[in-house]
Amino acid sequence: MSEPAPFAYEGLDRAIHERARLGILTSLASQPKGLVFGDLRRLCGLTDGNLSRHLSVLQEAGLVEVTKSFERNRPQTRVAITAEGRKRFLDYLDVLDRVVREAAAAARSQGDDSPLPGFARA
Amino acid sequence: MSEPAPFAYEGLDRAIHERARLGILTSLASQPKGLVFGDLRRLCGLTDGNLSRHLSVLQEAGLVEVTKSFERNRPQTRVAITAEGRKRFLDYLDVLDRVVREAAAAARSQGDDSPLPGFARA
Numbered sequence: 001m002s003e004p005a006p007f008a009y010e011g012l013d014r015a016i017h018e019r020a021r022l023g024i025l026t027s028l029a030s031q032p033k034g035l036v037f038g039d040l041r042r043l044c045g046l047t048d049g050n051l052s053r054h055l056s057v058l059q060e061a062g063l064v065e066v067t068k069s070f071e072r073n074r075p076q077t078r079v080a081i082t083a084e085g086r087k088r089f090l091d092y093l094d095v096l097d098r099v100v101r102e103a104a105a106a107a108r109s110q111g112d113d114s115p116l117p118g119f120a121r122a
Numbered sequence: 123m124s125e126p127a128p129f130a131y132e133g134l135d136r137a138i139h140e141r142a143r144l145g146i147l148t149s150l151a152s153q154p155k156g157l158v159f160g161d162l163r164r165l166c167g168l169t170d171g172n173l174s175r176h177l178s179v180l181q182e183a184g185l186v187e188v189t190k191s192f193e194r195n196r197p198q199t200r201v202a203i204t205a206e207g208r209k210r211f212l213d214y215l216d217v218l219d220r221v222v223r224e225a226a227a228a229a230r231s232q233g234d235d236s237p238l239p240g241f242a243r244a
Contacts, residue, residue, distance in 0.1 A: 005167025007145035019139055022221065023129035029228035045127025093226045096154055099144065100222060104215045106151035107208055 156202030
């Protein structure tokens with residue numbers, strides 16, 4: 001499409017934007033050594049199955065890495081954000097911050113039927 | 123669950139949070155008289171089918187209303203945000219603003235393995 005679509009929000013990466021994954025990445029972003037699966041699950045209020053499913057999406061997108069090891073003879077799964085993941089998460093947050101400010105300005109404008117962006121030249 | 127889940131982000135209403143619907147609501151928020159279907163489709167960069175599908179979700183959630191009329195003998199579909207929709211959209215944006223600031227602070231913290239919220243009492 002050659003027409004402008006100012007509200008398409010293509011910068012909001014779907015791998016990151018989904019609500020549970022946003023929580024997972026925020027949890028991991030402050031933990032350079034990562035988090036064990038059970039802690040991450042509790043922080044995000046997810047079931048085992050849901051967390052596993054979302055981690056697969058994040059792993060495929062290169063945003064997190066999952067390592068399995070043994071701790072006192074018990075298997076342990078540890079999840080960490082990748083360097084690339086941290087960069088893309090910060091880029092996403094910049095876009096989201098602009099979206100929030102734009103949307104809040106639109107939602108607070110009342111009754112003046114603002115001109116439509118991208119329609120000025122039509 | 124009685125355990126705290128600080129990153130569950132339950133305030134991020136899924137009906138609003140989905141990327142295309144966020145664009146639709148932002149488009150409509152500044153237009154008290156609503157927008158005709160074709161203009162909304164172009165602003166959001168969506169296909170007819172996708173826009174219809176997302177409008178159904180928004181309509182069922184009580185966030186938008188869709189009216190059909192005739193304009194110069196041609197059928198016209200007009201979409202407007204409801205008063206309830208505007209209120210819930212503003213509430214959502216408040217939550218999202220907090221999420222962005224929290225996530226940006228987490229993503230910018232480096233190497234200090236911040237304490238986990240909600241784990242202090244464990």
